[in-house]
Amino acid sequence: MLQMFVNKNEQTSQIDTKRPAWCIFGKQNQNVETLLFKGKFYDWPSNFQEIKSVLDVGTNLNKPSSTQRPPSIVETLKPADVYKMLVKQNNPVNMILEQINTGRGRYWYDSIEMRGHHVQTIGLNVWHLSENERHELSKTSYGQFYSDDVYIVRWKYKLIPIGNDNTLERKTDISRDRIAYWIWQGINASPNEKGLSALMAILLNEEKGPHIHVIQEHEEAAFLQLFDGTFTIHMGKRNQLKPKKTPWRLYVFLGEIDVETHWWELNVNSANLRSRTSFLLINNIENLMLLWHGYGTTDEQQILASKSAMKLRERCSEEFHFDGQTEDIEFFEMEEGDEIELFWDGINERNHERRYYSLLNVRSNLKLSSTMxxxxxxxxxxxxxxxxxxxxxxxxxxxxxxxxxxxxxxxxxxxxxxxxxxxxxxxxxxxxxxxxxxxxxxxxxxxxxxxxxxxxxxxxxxxxxxxxxxxxxxxxxxxxxxxxxxxxxxxxxxxxxxxxxxxxxxxxxxxxxxxxxxxxxxxxxxxxxxxxxxxxCREQYSIEELRARPLPEGVDPSKIESYLSNADFQKEFRMTKDEFYALPYWKQTNIKKPLGFF
Missing domain, CATH: 3.40.20.10 (Severin)
Known part of the structure; x- marks a missing residue:
């Protein structure tokens, strides 16, 4: 921060008609403002409540009298502000590395500062960690991860500035090469392997680049784009695959942007199908790939799924265990309601039973109008x-x-x-x-x-x-x-x-x-x-219901007697509700205890 001090020793009063003899000049960047700067605005959005002194007179003014019943949580807790809920957050997806915005991993432009940059990938290395060792994977295995394993991805990239008019015209390349390490941890990875991944990343990190931890099924856009729409999570462990009863494997398709699409392996069962996405059914022994589109998928989704599936077929990664080359793999594409018999054989549903919530007969809710x-x-x-x-x-x-x-x-x-x-x-x-x-x-x-x-x-x-x-x-x-x-x-x-x-x-x-x-x-x-x-929200209960324990759900235990009808209250307390609540709180408690309403 640039700071300028003029005539520091000159004393200035807090109130004056002229500007002070010295001041501080500072620059603030959006989203990283200091607390001192935020404090200049009374309505600055914040999740922190105002901190007040315990001696604050205002606090004591609202303190209930000792003769009054203190308010219960039932009375103080109010519904959420629905107006705030209805305001959709427009925060763009943005990965920040070394205090630099990289957006979704390929491009970023700040319309306020009128500057931005392309993110260019220079190199990629992927290591699989197993038994205190690391093994670098071949390029055909990039993006093929297992749910029981841990991987380290080294991303080498550079930032190329673009014009201030957002014309996407690149300026002269003057930026340095940068390094980032992604540590991907499978859901079922052992604690030892997760700890080892952090140690290995430190040993590999000669360039002192940032480390980003990635949890399975919570991958960021900047991570997924590294694999150009072919990222796949297989079940099990890479070097310890368990024998399966069937050669068929099922994968669900996810993602809405070409380079971010990805697949997750599921158990082969028709209950795992969904009408609003596509699935890939693979038989690695007979070299078959069956791409199934749900009835609720759009044309755009089907094109993306087909494109991603063809990339997997062309790469023919060893993780799919195909018995042959790319040209040996037969590819079939079909839609829900028009499946071939081979599909039903693959998911072991020869009676064509749909054990999932199929949209074939739900025409009214077919097209999505917004994201959930x-x-x-x-x-x-x-x-x-x-x-x-x-x-x-x-x-x-x-x-x-x-x-x-x-x-x-x-x-x-x-x-x-x-x-x-x-x-x-x-x-x-x-x-x-x-x-x-x-x-x-x-x-x-x-x-x-x-x-x-x-x-x-x-x-x-x-x-x-x-x-x-x-x-x-x-x-x-x-x-x-x-x-x-x-x-x-x-x-x-x-x-x-x-x-x-x-x-x-x-x-x-x-x-x-x-x-x-x-x-x-x-x-x-x-x-x-x-x-x-x-x-x-019932407001009235019988005497028997209020004396039962546990109390009926929804009854405020601090004022059980208030749920009695006026007649029942007069019968039990020998006074009206108004007369009872006019008494000091301690006396109300002494009356309620022997009557079983405390």
Missing amino acids: RIFHLSSLHGPFVAQELLYPLRSPDHISSFPFTQSDLYELHQPALCLIDTDTELYIWQGWHDQSDDELGLQLANANLLARGPRDIRFTTERRCGFRTAIDYYKTKTGSSTIDIPMSIVYAGLEPIDFVNLFPKWSVNIKARQQNQLEGKSVNQKDSIIDVLNEL
Whole structure:
């Protein structure tokens, strides 16, 4: 920062009619402003709450009197601000390396500063880590990763400045060569191999380039573009492949931009098919590639999938274990509803049974009008807020069929609540009370006890706020006072097939299923948000219901007596509600205890 000081020793008053004798000149860059700079603006967006002194008189003014009942969380927690939720975040995908914007890995232009650069790849090296050793892969194996392994990718690139009028005309190449190391870790990789990858990256890093950790199924656009639309995740371990019962292998197609398209291997099962994307079915013994397009795919998606599949065929990578060369591989392309018999043999469905949520008979919701949105609803840090999850490959020019994965829900702090907007239906996904195996085992052993819903008052209050948020969100979004689309609650481990098929792959979480079943939920259960909210907002209960333990779900334990009817209240307390609440709080407590309403 350029700083200039003039006449430092000259004393200046805080209030003056003239400019000060000296000042500080500084330059601030967008998105990396200092706290001192942000503090000059009263409305600067921030996730931090204002810090106040404990001696602040204003704090004490709002403190309730000792004779009053302190407000409970049921009263203080309010629904999320739906107006903020409806404002879509337009943050472009941008990988920052060495404090330089690289965008999606190929190009970046800042319209405010009117300058930018191309990102040119000069070289690429890929190492596979195994048993404390590293093995460099051949070029035909670049982008072919295994879910049980760890890889290091060395990316050599340079930045080429472009004209300030964004005409894409390159200036003279004066930039230096740069190095970055990507450490890709498979979901099932061992902790030792993950630790080894960090050590190996340090040993390889002679140029002192940045290290970027990449978790399987959460790859960044800048990483995927290195492999030009052929990135593939195979199941298992590269050097320890388990024998399979069938020579067939199934891969799901993902991505909306040519160089970022990629494939994930799934178990060969028709339940894993999805109508909104394409799949590649491979038989490496008979040298067959069958490309299947779901009924809900667009022409653009089909072209991208076909182009990517042909690249894989041309490379004929050893990871696919084809018995022959490129010209020996037979290629078939088909659409859902018009499959050849060989396809049904490959997925072992000779009766042509579709075990997935097929769109063949769902013509009304065939075309996607927008990308699905997910909001994490939580009061973990105080107020009840909706934090939107962002798709790492988002693009304003494309609609994604599968922007999120199952892990986006299950890796949240549990029990979690998520609002999922598919444009044709609203879901509230409800997590589970994550317990240790010992605690869960004890509950399972006593499963004959009456199973009820969650009793945690905070989570119950969050659910009430979440359901209200969902209703307010839809009404504000559509400008309608009525609900015209399904609004459902689904439960972790028990999700119905239509919900499961919103994600590219899915596996049942046994622990979540057991916990939610203990609380009275069943497989495929979908509850109406409106019906459950009405139950949680009941304002009156009988004397017997309020004396039962546990309390009915939704009842505020700090004011149980308030749910009595006026007649029942007079009968039990020998006074009216107004007379009771006029008493000091300590006296109210002493009266409630012997009556069983405390």
